[in-house]
Amino acid sequence: MRTGAQLLIDSLSDIGIEVLFGIPGGVVIPIFDVLYDSKLKAVLMRHEQAAAHAADGYARASGKLGCCLATSGPGATNLVTGIATANFDSVPILAITGQVRRDLIGNDAFQEADITGITRGITKYNYLVRDAHDLPRIVHEAAHIATTGRCGPVLIDIPVDVSTSQVEGAPSAEFDLPGYRPNLEGNPRQIERAAEMINASERPVLYAGGGVVAAGAATELRALADAGKIPVTTTLMGLGAFPEDHELALRMLGMHGTPVANFAVMSSDLLIAVGARFDDRITGKITEFATSAKVIHVDIDPSSIGKNIQVDLPVVGDAQQILSKLGPLVEHRERGDWWAQINDWKANRRLAYKQDGGLKPQCIIEQIREITNGDAIICTEVGQNQMWAAQWFTYKRPRQFISSGGLGTMGYGFPAAIGAQYAMPGSAVFDIAGDGSIQMNIQELATVARENLPVKIAIMNNGYLGMVRQWQEHFYNRRYSHTELTGNPDFVKLAEAYGVAGIAVETPDAVRPALEKALSIDGPVVLDLRIDREENVFPIVPPGERLDKMIDLA
């Protein structure tokens, strides 16, 4: 005889879960009771939102399924932002919530929330378990759904009396999903046509998104680019899918992309989108986006194709499988004029910042790259800190840059860094934060202190909600309405109060020694970096403007 809770934990082990992030509460006590002497590592967080982000960071860093666990009602609703974040960026996580007893469901019982109803639009799928016998099947099915096709979060809601009920024997874990058959191979004829279009093109650009990372297709992408000598730009989610120091790299495109990436896309005659979705932050004014280009769109999700722009050739399937078949069909072409133009843009329109003696966030990111030999895993919050981290690090490999791209969740980076550190215990993990966003999950300092996790939190402290302030400067006549963060704590003292080392940095010269010291400490460190308060992110394409009409450093 096993209880539902034991069946759950055994099933989680069966599908390969090694660590989960969670917080106990009334209706999940039976589950935590099983975890008390389970081999599965449970990490106690201080807020359920952080538990969901940690599971997400774990999944993004490792490519494996992340897992979080919360109680019913407020525990479950606190997961919602984390689940929505994972959903938007197609990250496979399993969110397990407790629910009130079956006979109380719908009766407005204490700590009851209809979490399957609430999360219907932000999960790939969700379940309310009505019988403990179904648990092994549901857990296996959920893991399959979360990690195949276009990945995403799956939620399993378990009433407390399902967790405590006794089950005899070993219920089957087999499942059948007649409505779920992701198309992976890609239509061979479409792939041939794609090769013909690429070979005929004079000014092609590869535009790679998070789908390349998710599919593990970075090697195949590189082979394709090398084969045809095709320039490659990546989205924020695709950073690292193509090495940014490669001669074919245009680096990131979009609102804060490199000028060369945006110009190349706008001038191209063929855009080969792979695992990207033509988000508004990428296209700028959509009616004037890449108007001279034909578009090939490779994506695992048919509904992504043709959603935002007209596509000339759709290829539905797994990026790795499709690119591995496409690469060998692509002919080498020099495209001298195109490369002369691109190299001219590259040379004359580099990313830049003013070096006027102040403490510059861009310089800090560059020094983090240098001191970690470019190998660190960089997690970010959202806003200016995120864009500086995207622009100034130079990513070498997939899963190195971990950021909330679609939903843009402030408070994501720190708990995601916790998850990433569990996934990659030997790696240096940084959270590039702002003073605003770090305060949205700062309670997790208790978690890193207790677990002595060596996550380094670099707070780009300008005393503002910096990105909003920048928009107010550019587009709202410098009316800084409610963006100055007066009343911020002393982050060094705050860290120390949690038992975490804190280092304040006020001058450019102090950055390197502070980073050296932070990395020499085998544990968490908070770096309070007092950057130039009104430093901006450049270039910036104003919202609704053409992608090549960027405001650059004056």
Place this chain on the structure above:
Amino acid sequence: MKHVISALVQNQVGVLSHVAGLFSARGYNIDSMNVGETEDPAVSRMTIVLDGDDAIIEQVVKQLRKLISVVKVQELSQGQFVERDLMLIKVATPAGRRGEVIDLVEVFRGKVVDISPRDMVIELSGPEAKIDAFISLCRPYGIKETVRSGRIAVFRGVKEEAGKPGPA
């Protein structure tokens, strides 16, 4: 333009809200939606009528296909199909005018299913235009209530079998 989409879904808890939730989340406005079991009790059929241009309908179909519990999606308006709407209508029948209403029912091949001293309930099925026409003819007598099932629809005959067009 009106489109008719037919979806086979797994008959399980939550599937209706998954589909309905999709329409509200993506801002699609539906005219009608009908759900019923099929010959296989594990599978239900949904018939959805909505307005929209081709690009929107393409997205709707793709988004429906993406739902895990949706097994198959067809857009019926792309081919030849038969559609029906079922209505129960309660019409006031003032003294001496009952015969007139019964005549109308016969012309429309409806059925009187209940008669009381002041009104009668009529069952009528057919394409939407026929139902609408009947409603407007009943209006002068006084309509007390109408209930409509929403459209159900099915492809005609065997679809595009070589050299063998389906029956008209």
